[in-house]
Amino acid sequence: MTQTTATDETATSQSEHIAQLDRSHVFHSWSAQAQISPLPVAGAEGSYFWDYSGRRYLDFSSQLVNVNIGHQHPKLIAAIQEQAARLATIAPSFANDARSEAARLIAELAPGDLNKVFFTNGGAEANENALRMARLHTGRHKVLAAYRSYHGSTAGAITATGDPRRWGSEPAISGVVHYWGPYQYRSPFHAESEEQECERALAHLRDTLMVEGAHTVAAIILEPVVGTNGILVPPENYLAGVRAICDEFGIMLIADEVMAGFGRCGEWFAVDRWNVTPDLITFAKGVNSGYLPLGGVIISAKIASTFDNVPYPGGLTYSGHPLACASAVASINIFKEEKIVENARTLGTDVIGPLLKQVADRHPSVGEVRGLGVFWALELVTDRETRQPLVPFNASGESAAAMTKFTAECKRRGLWPFVHFNRTHVVPPCTITAEDARQGIEMLDEALFVADEHYTGA
Structure with a gap:
């Protein structure tokens, strides 16, 4: 049996306190306020951030596609x-x-x-x-x-x-x-x-x-x-x-x-x-x-x-x-x-692009892979022939359930994705290592089986 330490209890208490204050006083952008539960973040470094329990997430979103140099350089x-x-x-x-x-x-x-x-x-x-x-x-x-x-x-x-x-x-x-x-x-x-x-x-x-x-x-x-x-x-x-x-x-x-x-x-x-x-x-x-x-x-x-x-x-x-x-x-x-621009270019041509194309070959729900540098998208569909999107344009609530499940599966595996409509974007920091990029794409690969469950095409 796992024992709960005083430090664990303090971290949990601190996380709950931050979450309570957030819900009481912070008005969030682009959100229905009663339907969100923002994750309290304790710290970040490089291509990762973590919560107060110490759970780490590989940041495949670069937050809002802006942390190009990585966290806490x-x-x-x-x-x-x-x-x-x-x-x-x-x-x-x-x-x-x-x-x-x-x-x-x-x-x-x-x-x-x-x-x-x-x-x-x-x-x-x-x-x-x-x-x-x-x-x-x-x-x-x-x-x-x-x-x-x-x-x-x-x-x-x-x-x-x-x-x-x-x-x-x-x-x-x-x-x-x-x-x-x-x-x-x-x-x-x-x-x-x-x-x-x-x-x-x-x-x-x-x-x-x-x-x-x-x-x-x-x-x-x-x-x-x-x-x-x-x-x-x-x-x-x-x-x-x-x-x-x-x-x-x-x-x-x-x-x-x-x-x-x-x-x-x-x-x-x-x-x-x-x-x-x-x-x-x-x-x-x-x-x-x-x-x-x-x-x-x-x-x-x-x-x-x-x-x-x-x-x-x-x-x-x-x-x-x-x-x-x-x-x-x-x-x-x-x-x-640190030749970060060059790193981003090489990651796109030698690591991210080729690996995402392999992912697409394994998953019928991936209709198209496109991008360059560290700027990529996978378009998810229910039918490759008709190109029917996995969820409708501007979907929300129940109509967005398939993407919601996919997103939750990514996070469960320790990957923080960037999703919009029927797409998941691969946009980590420009400083990400090839090893971390591969690890992230492996987690994305595993999560895509959730999207495949909704595939109806031949």
Whole structure:
């Protein structure tokens, strides 16, 4: 018989106390408050976190796909501590060494002439300001944004979002028009090849501009690799095609790299894979792995010059906060020293991609595997022939039971998954070892037998 120690009892009591306070006073995002039971987390390190009982979970979600450098990196923690001891805060109107160096490093990584950085507190504010900059620069009002996208939950960002999270905020800002991006597995264009999907998606975008009036459109905002809505890697020539359309009509191209950037796709920025230079790049998450709130907009020379002699009508109390910027400086330098971008790329080509394809061969419920770097998705189905999703679009409650069971099975085995609709994403930290990645995929493989139980195809 296992004996309960005083330490065990203390940990249990502490966990229960935290949970009780949470349920009494914390209002959680995107949740029906009475239907959730958040796990009290005691600590984390590297690719793992653990609860107060000491149960460890391999973090295949990187929390919200943002802990790219892993949990509690000692050099990053030390940089924050050093900056806090030296200068904890200063207003955005002053020049500051941490802010200036963070901007320099980020601009140095960006393609083309994107040389200036406007700092925000996160990705939604970054997209909000990018939209504002594009509208003011062009003098136009409309913005085209894709269905199956997520750009944040503030007013403009949620309007640009192309998934059900937008519905509760409508009506929102005016002038946003949604279009269909490429998604060959469930092609809205009935394409039979990647080349067809690319051609037809670009033709659809061009047709949308025709009926909306290209001369009224300030910007097209897109995720170079769609994140939460499916890890949709675009066809080879798609982004270059969008860039060409924008150039033709004087439209600004905004690349939302909040999730895809800073190593996640095996590149500093996902657009680098296709050698495409946007007019604006938005970032957050991986820039400092969420150790402190930070995001921003990287701005091309032509847009920045619009505000040389005309004030930019936007700002934030904590824009370029010294602690956050110091963490970004440290993070970028660590990425370079430890070759984390290269590690992410190699993991995708040599470990995660091949192993997930083997998993798909063993499980009929896996309809498709797609991704790159440490940015992968398994689309779960009940029939491979018809591609019927394991659960319906935007499922909840009983209709989502199959995914709920699969998620619980992952957690039971010590794997913390990232699930959305009928997909499970494989998005561990960019620093994960090949051994831990293999172990996580083994646990995912075992949990997928729960999904297979719901398979009805031949």
